[in-house]
Amino acid sequence: MxxxxxxxVATLICLLGIDILIRECFCRNRVAILMYHDAKSAVFARHIAYLLQHYTVISLDTLVSAIHQKDFSRIPAKSVVITIDDGHAGNIELLPLFKQYRICPTLFVCTQIVDTHRHFWFKIEGHSKAEREKLKxxxxxxxxxxxxxxxDFEPEKRYPExxxxxxxxxxxxxxxxxxQPxxxxxxxxxxxxxTECRQEILGSKLDLEKLLDIECSHFSYPNGDYTEREIEIVKTAGFRSARTTDIGWNTEKTAPYRLKTVPIADDAGLTLFRAQLTTIPQRLNGWVNTVLP
Ligand SMILES: [Zn+2]
Known part of the structure; x- marks a missing residue:
């Protein structure tokens, strides 16, 4: 249902041209940070082809620098940033598309799960969506x-797959x-x-910097959950920004440790994708989830 x-809702948004109106007027000078997880390459290719026709894809670093300088004058109109969360194995299938379309998305990875046979706790089979939400x-x-x-799940347990x-x-x-971590x-x-929180944030920065011999500047909160405590730890760890899952666009006034997001369904067809760029379906979904049991 x-x-x-x-x-x-998605069909109506596209038929009435609401997506175009929002893109050309309301969001012209605001930047959407799209959030994916484990999109398949055929779906992702259609999204990127659409984005490159109507938007400019910029890097997260470019956006964060503009926010710190409080100067969006060099950010092209209708810009988007692409982020992909967790570090799912399937992300490797997207690499030819990154090369073909010359985009450099930010991949936020769990540093003690990548390069291991450990599993993501939220992918354990047998738990319903409601149970997972309760666990959170x-x-x-x-x-x-x-x-x-x-x-019988343990974070450090080794699985065959x-x-x-x-x-x-x-x-x-x-x-x-x-x-980025x-x-x-x-x-x-x-x-x-x-103590756990510090270890998870600081430890992940050190892990990834060592693993890939890079410097990490951006962080994303798991499940988008954060409080003032997490912001403080992320700041003192030396990160320049942190992405939440608070729905919305970013401007020069956005707080860098509370970057807003436009979540995209990994399997969205083009109509739903266009609609999700307006954030209306996601906001409606949040509303439905709060009013319905
Ligand atoms: Zn995540």
Whole structure:
């Protein structure tokens, strides 16, 4: 039912030209940071081809520098930044597209899951979406105890199947990808102790800098969850920005440690993609989820 409604809303947005209106007027001088996770290359290719026709793709670093300088004069009209979260193994399939379209997206990776056979806790089978959402609200130690008890899951356990990118793939991608950390194990930071939180943020920066011999300047909060404590730790760790999952666009007035996002469904057809660029379906979805049980 929700999918059916989502498609009707998306079709209406495109038919009425609302997406064009928002792009040409409201968002002309605001920057969308698109957020993907594990898009397949056929879907991603259609999105990028559309974006390059109607927008300018810029790097996250360019946007963050303009925000710090409070000067958007060199940011092209209708700019977007592309980010991809977690470091899923399937991301390697997108590399030919990054090269073909000459885009350099930011890939936020969990640094203790990439280049290992460890698994992402939120990909464990057998948990419903509601259960996963409930887990995200538990103190970190209780979430881990529940996962151990129900699925024999441990963050450092080695599984036969590899879920994340490995070092060979990351090295192959490094000329076309801006790798940045997304914690070590993807906990929900505000539910961690101060020590855990520091370890996850600082540790992930050190891990990735060592693994790829790079300097990391940008961070993204797992599940987009943060409080003033996380902002402070990210700042003192030496990051220049942090991306949330707060829906919206960025301007020179955006706080650099609260960068806003336009989440994109990994499997969105072109109509839903165009609609999601307006953020209307995502906001409606949030509203439906709060009013419906
Ligand atoms: Zn994530």
């Amino acid at each position: 929700r999918d059916f409604l989502k498609n009707i 609200r538990l103190p970190n130690v209780e979430r881990l105890a529940f996962l151990k008890h129900t699925a 590899r879920q994340a990118l490995n070092i060979a793939e990351m090295k192959e991608m490094i000329a076309d990808v801006d790798f 997304h914690t070590q194990f993807h906990p929900i930071l505000p539910h961690c102790t101060e």
